[in-house]
Amino acid sequence: MTSTLGYAILAVLARGERTGYDIAAAMRRPVSYFWTARHSQIHAELQKLAAGGLVAFETRHGPGPQDKKVYRMTPEGGDALRAWVTEPPRERPERDELVLKTYASWLADPELVRRLFAEQLRMHEERLAEYEREEELFGGPPDPGDPRFGNYATLRCGLGYERHRAEWCRWMVAQLSSARA
Amino acid sequence: MTSTLGYAILAVLARGERTGYDIAAAMRRPVSYFWTARHSQIHAELQKLAAGGLVAFETRHGPGPQDKKVYRMTPEGGDALRAWVTEPPRERPERDELVLKTYASWLADPELVRRLFAEQLRMHEERLAEYEREEELFGGPPDPGDPRFGNYATLRCGLGYERHRAEWCRWMVAQLSSARA
DNA sequence: TCAGACTATGTCAGAAGTGACATAGCCTGG
DNA sequence: CCAGGCTATGTCACTTCTGACATAGTCTGA
16 A cells, blocks of 8 residues: 555654654664655655545644644554554565675775775674664563564664674675785 | 666676676576666666666677677776775665564564564575575685675675574564563 | 477656755754 | 754655566477
8 A cells, every 4th residue: 555665654653743854863874773764755755644544744833934744643554554564575675785896896906895894894893882782771672562672673683784794794804804915 | 977786787797798688687586695676677777888888789689579689898897897896885775674564563463473573584594595505505715806706705695694684583583472471 | 389488678657765955943052 | 143053844856666568589398
């Protein structure tokens, strides 16, 4: 029915009412491990969701040329989201620039490739440390019926991803260092 | 200059001449760990690359309404690809349907969510076994100047990814099982 | 010999996503 | 008091990607 972005917006609104701006902020790196979108896309999608009756809004006075709109999920929106959650996800297309560069890395100067991966490793380690700090703020996993479970579970995914990625980068750096020696 | 898809195509052509059909086959799951695209996109991009002088083609007789076109990378294409490889990749937007579903999973029936993840786990274990078989075919990592290094290194990434993903799914299943008990 | 799979190239409408532009009040610190 | 950042919504042109449609020769096995 709705696009995946629509469900992402509903997933945010399921936690409470928000303006489009708030949703955009929630769906921006490094806050969001679950979906990313720009505000231009979000405002457009909110209009579609409102037209479909999945969200409703209330206009309140606020700064800016227009008044702000506070959105909330309607019962129909909740039904749609709940039904969607347990359906199997579509297989996602693999499109990772770093992996593609790796595939073509045999063409390039190994020292430059090594630097590229060393820098990526640094970034992953940094992000990993950040996620680990965040994880400590949870005192263990929340109950699966708690909204915070969603945050914790996605954070766990991010944590595992950064570890895997850092390890891979470390392996690449090692490969390219031994080639030089 | 070119789009990322353009570089993906060049990365394939760097290994030898190919038809658009061949490239599409190489960039289709589960063959490709490096980039995915449909043939409709690839034929269009090849035309752009040819216009830009990064690839050239030769028409040969083949089946179908049109003759087949065998593409190869030009020296300019090689230069462009080599220069691009060592440039830092753009940060990729996180858009993973399963992670999004996880974020909203607290709303749904835990048993249905458990089944979703059990099925995902099964798929990741299957793919992992497949990748492990493929890895055995390499007798250790090729030299970084060997085209096969690109294949091996991306396979290593896929291997790490599937392991991380499987572990996360296993954790999710455990969380949702204990909730039921 | 004939069905069906595979090789092969392309178009097109539409959806999804990007990046820039536009506009303007509110709040905080120097 | 004023600059600069934050809140806030929106449009628009453009690129990228998807999925369906179209077309037709070759090769293989039943």
